[in-house]
Amino acid sequence: MKAADYVASSPLPDEDRTPSPVGAAAHVVIVGAGFGGLACAKALGGGPHRVTVIDRRNYHLFVPLLYQVATAALSPADIAAPIRRVLARYRNVDTVLGEVLGVDRVVRRVRLKDGGHLPYDVLILATGSMYNYFGQDAWAEFAPGVKTIDNARAIRARLLRAFEAAEIEADPERRRRLLTTVVIGGGPTGVEMAGAVAELARFTLAKDFHRIDSKTARVILIEAAPKLLTAFPETLSQYALEALGKLGVEVRLNTKVENIEAGVVVAGGERIEAEAIVWGAGIRAAAGADWLGIAPDRLGRIAVASDLSAPGQDRVYVLGDLARLEQDGEVLPALAQVASQQGLHLGHALKRLDAAALKAGPLTLAPFRYASRGDTAVIGRSSAVFVIGRWSLKRGLAWVLWGLIHIYLLIGFDRRLSVAMQWMWRYLTTEGGARLID
Ligand SMILES: Cc1cc2nc3c(=O)[nH]c(=O)nc-3n(C[C@H](O)[C@H](O)[C@H](O)COP(=O)(O)OP(=O)(O)OC[C@H]3O[C@@H](n4cnc5c(N)ncnc54)[C@H](O)[C@@H]3O)c2cc1C
Numbered sequence: 001m002k003a004a005d006y007v008a009s010s011p012l013p014d015e016d017r018t019p020s021p022v023g024a025a026a027h028v029v030i031v032g033a034g035f036g037g038l039a040c041a042k043a044l045g046g047g048p049h050r051v052t053v054i055d056r057r058n059y060h061l062f063v064p065l066l067y068q069v070a071t072a073a074l075s076p077a078d079i080a081a082p083i084r085r086v087l088a089r090y091r092n093v094d095t096v097l098g099e100v101l102g103v104d105r106v107v108r109r110v111r112l113k114d115g116g117h118l119p120y121d122v123l124i125l126a127t128g129s130m131y132n133y134f135g136q137d138a139w140a141e142f143a144p145g146v147k148t149i150d151n152a153r154a155i156r157a158r159l160l161r162a163f164e165a166a167e168i169e170a171d172p173e174r175r176r177r178l179l180t181t182v183v184i185g186g187g188p189t190g191v192e193m194a195g196a197v198a199e200l201a202r203f204t205l206a207k208d209f210h211r212i213d214s215k216t217a218r219v220i221l222i223e224a225a226p227k228l229l230t231a232f233p234e235t236l237s238q239y240a241l242e243a244l245g246k247l248g249v250e251v252r253l254n255t256k257v258e259n260i261e262a263g264v265v266v267a268g269g270e271r272i273e274a275e276a277i278v279w280g281a282g283i284r285a286a287a288g289a290d291w292l293g294i295a296p297d298r299l300g301r302i303a304v305a306s307d308l309s310a311p312g313q314d315r316v317y318v319l320g321d322l323a324r325l326e327q328d329g330e331v332l333p334a335l336a337q338v339a340s341q342q343g344l345h346l347g348h349a350l351k352r353l354d355a356a357a358l359k360a361g362p363l364t365l366a367p368f369r370y371a372s373r374g375d376t377a378v379i380g381r382s383s384a385v386f387v388i389g390r391w392s393l394k395r396g397l398a399w400v401l402w403g404l405i406h407i408y409l410l411i412g413f414d415r416r417l418s419v420a421m422q423w424m425w426r427y428l429t430t431e432g433g434a435r436l437i438d
Pocket residue numbers: 031032033034035036037054055056057059060061063064065066067098099100101126127128129146147188189286287319320321322334335336337338339376
């Protein structure tokens with residue numbers, strides 16, 4: 001970014017740290033380089049405005065494949081791309097590594113954790129979401145969700161360590177506990193995670209241990225609703241249930257989690273001892289509403305207008321999991337494809353306007369409309385479900401479609417190729433990927 005814009009924390013007194021003149025071009029600041037923020041920055045790339053993308057991580061994370069890192073199929077680097085590299089070809093887009101702590105709305109600037117600040121003409125918030133423990137935040141320590149690379153690596157280490165410990169454990173009860181994994185939440189994340197852990201135990205690790213039979217490992221999937229994959233048609237929910245059953249996953253439907261402690265889940269009145277507990281039961285929006293002084297909905301989201309503008313704010317827009325937008329009477333789901341489409345729409349709409357409009361406001365932008373490209377969840381090797389409109393698909397063909405979509409969406413050609421080759425290798429050999437305990 002241009003040094004003139006970013007005002008770093010420094011020993012200078014406050015009056016010497018006022019923003020430099022912004023110049024002729026309008027300045028668009030995007031907070032968050034996830035699916036929404038990155039798509040928006042790319043759409044604005046090559047346009048007339050100066051754009052600054054701020055993220056607390058230096059990489060864009062392909063969250064939908066994180067569970068494959070957690071189950072030792074992929075390495076973190078396979079699903080993370082440096083933001084700076086992705087945006088390098090756009091000369092008008094700068095990248096800042098930093099955590100935003102708030103927004104000074106009157107003087108129109110964002111505040112960063114390092115004490116610096118950044119002035120904006122147009123602000124776009126795309127900070128995403130985090131796991132929702134429904135008021136039981138203490139459970140997070142014992143049942144991490146798959147949302148960051150750190151979480152995924154910690155789960156991977158816990159799973160692999162459990163097999164190592166079981167191999168040298170003489171006591172059958174303790175061995176059984178070590179070889180038990182509980183996954184909470186029967187949505188796509190929970191289904192994918194449970195299937196992947198079962199495959200790890202049944203195929204990948206099966207030949208590598210001499211004392212234990214890794215195939216006896218238990219994977220228990222707990223869901224409060226009466227069916228899995230509630231957003232999918234009944235036939236696909238039923239198929240997912242059967243496919244998980246074939247992998248040996250014990251699915252407990254209509255079962256509410258009552259408590260979680262270290263190594264113990266209490267659900268439906270039963271106490272289950274498990275070495276690894278993984279949370280995949282719901283999300284809530286990340287920070288953003290509080291920065292704007294807006295009352296969020298019960299999931300922390302900001303209810304935006306159809307053009308993605310934040311209510312009562314001048315030239316402030318919200319994208320992705322942080323936004324709550326109704327379309328045809330339904331709230332749009334928290335999906336990468338929703339976030340990306342919103343980012344593209346907003347970026348193109350802003351790009352068409354001139355600097356004077358962006359600097360003066362208020363703006364009138366075209367309404368956003370989401371077009372689903374299909375929902376998919378993978379259950380295991382050559383087993384998945386896919387639905388688009390009234391058309392649905394399951395088994396191997398859905399799995400191939402799922403793989404093609406995810407490979408296509410992975411940013412950076414090198415990643416696509418390496419992930420495709422690893423999947424192909426695993427499909428043919430059932431060999432695992434990055435089985436590292438770190
Ligand atoms: C396990 C899992 C599997 C999923 N699978 C699918 C799937 O198969 N298909 C699908 O469509 N969707 C899937 N999703 C949902 C999808 O990942 C999200 O909907 C999508 O990531 C939302 O995009 P976003 O841009 O809103 O936020 P994110 O992609 O989460 O990006 C938010 C960005 O903001 C940054 N940030 C946050 N706070 C700050 C701050 N204060 N300062 C600076 N930077 C900040 C973060 O570092 C991050 O880079 C899955 C989600 C999970 C958790």
